[in-house]
Amino acid sequence: MSAKILSGKEVAATLREGIAAAASACTAKGTVPGLGVVLVGDDPASRSYVSAKEKACTDCGIYSQEIHLPADAARDDILAAVEGLNENRDIHGILVQLPLPDSSIEREVITTIRPEKDVDGFHPVNVGRMVLGLPAFLPCTPHGVLHLIRHTGVPLAGAEVVIIGRSQIVGQPLAILLSRKWEMGNATVTLCHTRTRDLTAHTRRADIVVAAAGRPGTLTGDMIRDGAVVIDVGVNRIPDASRKSGFRLVGDADFDSCAEKAAWITPVPGGVGPMTITMLLHNVVQAAGGVVVSDR
Ligand code: NAD
Numbered sequence: 001m002s003a004k005i006l007s008g009k010e011v012a013a014t015l016r017e018g019i020a021a022a023a024s025a026c027t028a029k030g031t032v033p034g035l036g037v038v039l040v041g042d043d044p045a046s047r048s049y050v051s052a053k054e055k056a057c058t059d060c061g062i063y064s065q066e067i068h069l070p071a072d073a074a075r076d077d078i079l080a081a082v083e084g085l086n087e088n089r090d091i092h093g094i095l096v097q098l099p100l101p102d103s104s105i106e107r108e109v110i111t112t113i114r115p116e117k118d119v120d121g122f123h124p125v126n127v128g129r130m131v132l133g134l135p136a137f138l139p140c141t142p143h144g145v146l147h148l149i150r151h152t153g154v155p156l157a158g159a160e161v162v163i164i165g166r167s168q169i170v171g172q173p174l175a176i177l178l179s180r181k182w183e184m185g186n187a188t189v190t191l192c193h194t195r196t197r198d199l200t201a202h203t204r205r206a207d208i209v210v211a212a213a214g215r216p217g218t219l220t221g222d223m224i225r226d227g228a229v230v231i232d233v234g235v236n237r238i239p240d241a242s243r244k245s246g247f248r249l250v251g252d253a254d255f256d257s258c259a260e261k262a263a264w265i266t267p268v269p270g271g272v273g274p275m276t277i278t279m280l281l282h283n284v285v286q287a288a289g290g291v292v293v294s295d296r
Contacts, residue, residue, distance in 0.1 A: 002259070003230070003260075003262040003264055003265040004264050004265075005266075006148055006151065006152060006264045006266045006271065007266075007267065007270060008271040008275045011147060011274075011275065012144075012274040012275050016056075016059070016060055019060050019292050020059070020060040022290035022291055023062050023290060025291075026288050031288050032090070032288075033093075033287070034065065034090045034091045034093070034284070034288070035053075035063070035064045035093045035119070036064075036067070036091040036095070037054065037064060037065070037066045037067070037096075038066075038069070038078065038082060039066060039067070039069070039097045040069045040070075040073055040100050041071030041073075042071060043099075050097050052277060053095065054066065056281055057281065060281050062281060062284055063090065065085075065088075065090075065091065067085070069081060075105050078096075078109055079108070079109065082113055085113075086114045086117060092288040093119030093280075093287045094113045094117045095280065096113070110122045110123055111123060111124060116287065119137055119140075119287055120137070120139065120280070121136065121143075122168075127173070130173060131176055133182070137286070137287070140275075140276045140279035141276045141279075142177055143177070143275075143282075144276045144279045145231055145272060145275070146174075146177060146178070147275060147279075148266060148272065148275055149208060150184060152263075154263075156178065157187070158186065158187070160188050160190070160206050160207045160208070161188065161189050161208045162202045162203050162205075163175055164193075164210065164211045164252070165193065165210075165211070165214070166192075167212065170212040170233055171193075174212070175191045187208070190206070204223060205225065206224070206225070208229040209224055209229070209230050209253075210233060211232050211252035215234070215236070216234070216236045216238060217252075220257050220258065221256075221259075221260050221261050224261055224262060225261070227261075228262050228263065229262065229264045229265075230265040231266050231272065232251035232252055232255075232271055232272065233252065234252030234268065235249055235268060236252070238250055251267075
């Protein structure tokens, strides 16, 4: 293996120091940053994501409050939970853990969150502001990826970046942020998806490849050039009888073959995941009026 491990855990730990300091400064001025979480149903992955976010809040001096509704909760009850958090003065940021058991109401639930409390950055107002380059809550996973790339020291200006996956929460916003004229952008971005004709032709010329397809083995070592940076956003559960849980987590990139050629590669777990949570904490403190000094 020649690649250096791009540890999200380590980069996140440094960023969290700045976030905790900003949270403490807010608290000293009388405002404890607060996150309200709405969890619907008992999906184990969603439960574990929410628990990780709540623990991270506690560790950084952020108050968190969870509203847990049953999987068959009525649309009105979910909207009422969000409305309650909108009105709650102790809550500065609201997170509705997705996917909801009934995905058809997700758009309506997200747009019910007040934009100034939309710390996931999914509300159309925040998406629009982000696209226009106006101050906005940046979506957490793309924002975390930007910080990881910055940590490598590989210059983004003029870099060829290939993103695999065009979802509204990862690939699309990441393409916008990376191509924006700002200190974390100025890259030449190619956004690949299921209709891309020759994925390898794109990934082979990339300085930086971001895999966010949600499919193990989407990126293999023969698809990248020597010295590339590989950011693996994918989190996939695959059966593993040797584990107590019966599964293990793998990314979208074939780690071993990519690590042979890459200069940097993120592990799964321990890569993008901790960064996503960190950028959520960042947004909550920002929503409470705090200024994170380590930012940008
Ligand atoms: P999604 O299913 O909404 O989107 C996947 C995208 O990948 C689609 O646009 C599709 O066109 C594209 N795609 C799929 N297979 C492809 C292929 N073979 N070639 C080219 N494009 C292909 O997924 P998402 O919500 O963006 O999440 C992607 C992955 O990232 C998932 O594994 C998810 O669990 C993970 N994720 C991780 C974090 C984190 O914090 N670590 C956050 C969000 C998502």
